[in-house]
Amino acid sequence: MSSVSLAPSILSADFSRIEEEVLKVAKAGAEFIHLDVMDGVFVPAKTFGPELVQRIVPFTANMLRDTHLMVEDPEALVDGFASAGSQLITFHYESYDNDEKRWSCLRRIKSKGVKVGMSIKPATSPEALEPFLRELDLVLVMSVEPGKGGQAFMESAFSKIAYYRKAIDAIGKHVYLEVDGGINEKTGRICVDFGADVLVAGSYIFGHDDYEDRMARLRK
Numbered sequence: 001m002s003s004v005s006l007a008p009s010i011l012s013a014d015f016s017r018i019e020e021e022v023l024k025v026a027k028a029g030a031e032f033i034h035l036d037v038m039d040g041v042f043v044p045a046k047t048f049g050p051e052l053v054q055r056i057v058p059f060t061a062n063m064l065r066d067t068h069l070m071v072e073d074p075e076a077l078v079d080g081f082a083s084a085g086s087q088l089i090t091f092h093y094e095s096y097d098n099d100e101k102r103w104s105c106l107r108r109i110k111s112k113g114v115k116v117g118m119s120i121k122p123a124t125s126p127e128a129l130e131p132f133l134r135e136l137d138l139v140l141v142m143s144v145e146p147g148k149g150g151q152a153f154m155e156s157a158f159s160k161i162a163y164y165r166k167a168i169d170a171i172g173k174h175v176y177l178e179v180d181g182g183i184n185e186k187t188g189r190i191c192v193d194f195g196a197d198v199l200v201a202g203s204y205i206f207g208h209d210d211y212e213d214r215m216a217r218l219r220k
């Protein structure tokens with residue numbers, strides 16, 4: 001059995017009973033809870049703000065609140081999500097057009113005592129994150145275009161996972177390597193073989209009869 005961590009994405013959960021949904025994946029042993037924040041600008045859809053994170057804090061004590069910001073200016077949202085209870089904040093390389101702004105966002109997240117992640121979209125080359133790697137707690141490889149759940153996995157993610165596995169091992173510091181989009185028991189398995197250690201899964205888990213069974217299959 002591999003030591004992969006699971007990060008169920010609540011994007012596919014039933015928001016009318018979100019507490020119950022979150023408790024179910026917690027009970028099934030999820031290590032992370034993945035929170036997709038969309039602003040209707042960086043991606044077409046809009047989701048939720050810090051109040052949702054705050055609302056689920058009492059139900060997520062044993063999971064890392066993993067906040068994935070798909071927004072135009074992530075730095076502006078850092079304080080709000082940090083105070084609400086996000087324990088890891090990941091922002092997109094593509095949210096900014098220069099490294100100065102990216103460094104500023106990264107430092108702001110760290111200054112709040114929150115873990116920091118950076119993500120790349122499918123069209124961005126993995127070298128883009130190289131200068132930031134030592135300062136990161138997590139790298140998030142997108143295996144779909146960010147914006148919605150239930151899309152098909154893009155196999156171009158595999159070589160990026162391999163690239164980061166090598167780069168992370170070379171710096172000799174623990175950095176989570178997370179993959180997001182189109183994860184099921186087949187694609188998830190291959191990602192882990194390539195070196196990923198956190199799998200995000202939304203539609204593969206939520207909406208099904210047995211979350212525990214779905215999660216067990218992802219760990220195989």
Ligand code: DX5
Pocket residue numbers: 009010011012034036068144145146147148149150151180181182183200201202203204
């Ligand atoms: C997509 C989000 C994902 C999404 C994944 O932009 O970042 O976290 O919930 O959904 P599935 O697992 O259904 O592809």
Ligand code: ZN
Pocket residue numbers: 009034035036068180200
């Ligand atoms: Zn996500």
